Amino acid sequence: MSTVEDVEKVIEHILKNFKNIASVGFSKDPTKPAHLVPRFLIEHGYNVIPVNPTADEILGRKAYKTLLEVPEKVEVVQIFRPSKDVPPIVDLAIQRLKERGDVKAIWMQEGIKNEEAAEKARSAGLLVVQDRCMYQEYMKKIMGVKNPISIIKFYNG
Numbered sequence: 001m002s003t004v005e006d007v008e009k010v011i012e013h014i015l016k017n018f019k020n021i022a023s024v025g026f027s028k029d030p031t032k033p034a035h036l037v038p039r040f041l042i043e044h045g046y047n048v049i050p051v052n053p054t055a056d057e058i059l060g061r062k063a064y065k066t067l068l069e070v071p072e073k074v075e076v077v078q079i080f081r082p083s084k085d086v087p088p089i090v091d092l093a094i095q096r097l098k099e100r101g102d103v104k105a106i107w108m109q110e111g112i113k114n115e116e117a118a119e120k121a122r123s124a125g126l127l128v129v130q131d132r133c134m135y136q137e138y139m140k141k142i143m144g145v146k147n148p149i150s151i152i153k154f155y156n157g
Contacts, residue, residue, distance in 0.1 A: 010127050012141045014105050015134075018075035019046050021107075022067055024089050025080030026050035026058055034080035036151045037109065037135045044138065049074065067092040074100075078107045078134060086114035094124045107134060 021041060026048070027034035038048045039059060049070050050063035057063055064070045067077060067089065077093045079086060090106060097103040105127035108114065113130040121128050129137075139148035148154075 007129065008141075010105075011129055011132065011137050014076060014107065014127060014129065015138055015141055018104055020073045020102075021046055021048045021076045021078050022051050022064075022070050022074040023048050023078045023080065024051040024067060026052050026055075026063070027080065028052065028055050028058055031152070033109070033133075033135075033151050036155055037080075037133065038078070040135045040151065040154070041138070044142075047072070048078075067096060073102045075102060076105045076107055077103060078109065079112055080109050081112070083108075083112050083114045086112065087117045087120075090114075090117040090121050093126065094121065097124060097126065105129070107132070109133060110136070 023038045025034050026038050029035055042048045042059065049072055050058040050061055051067055051070065052058065052063045053065045055063035074096065077089065079089055081089060086108060093103050093106055103126060106121045108130045110131055110133040118128045118130055135151045136148050139145040
């Protein structure tokens with residue numbers, strides 16, 4: 001997945017084919033992108049499962065402390081955590097893949113990148129997206145919007 005074209009194809013494949021997303025770092029704060037992006041995805045037909053050790057519920061959905069606690073099918077692990085925190089999340093995604101066979105992709109949100117973890121995920125057979133906003137990519141690839149406004153402006157004008 002080294003070329004831009006390959007990455008674009010991976011992004012489109014994930015957005016069109018996988019609807020079950022575990023959002024690691026889904027924020028309780030309704031003003032943060034880590035809350036607004038999952039909210040947008042829910043509103044556009046995705047099943048987004050909050051993974052946040054400090055929350056019991058977000059947007060009326062049960063929140064889980066860790067990725068391994070999620071009982072539902074997880075196809076995409078969306079990460080809203082600092083880049084340095086990505087490796088153990090990827091390790092849990094790989095563990096989950098081995099135990100349950102459901103995880104298909106890792107999506108590190110805009111500003112989040114960890115090459116070592118990405119390579120480990122790819123070696124385990126997972127698709128990987130780094131440093132891209134799932135909302136922005138949805139707007140571009142699914143809605144056909146060339147230059148989408150920020151998620152904060154989308155919700156707050």
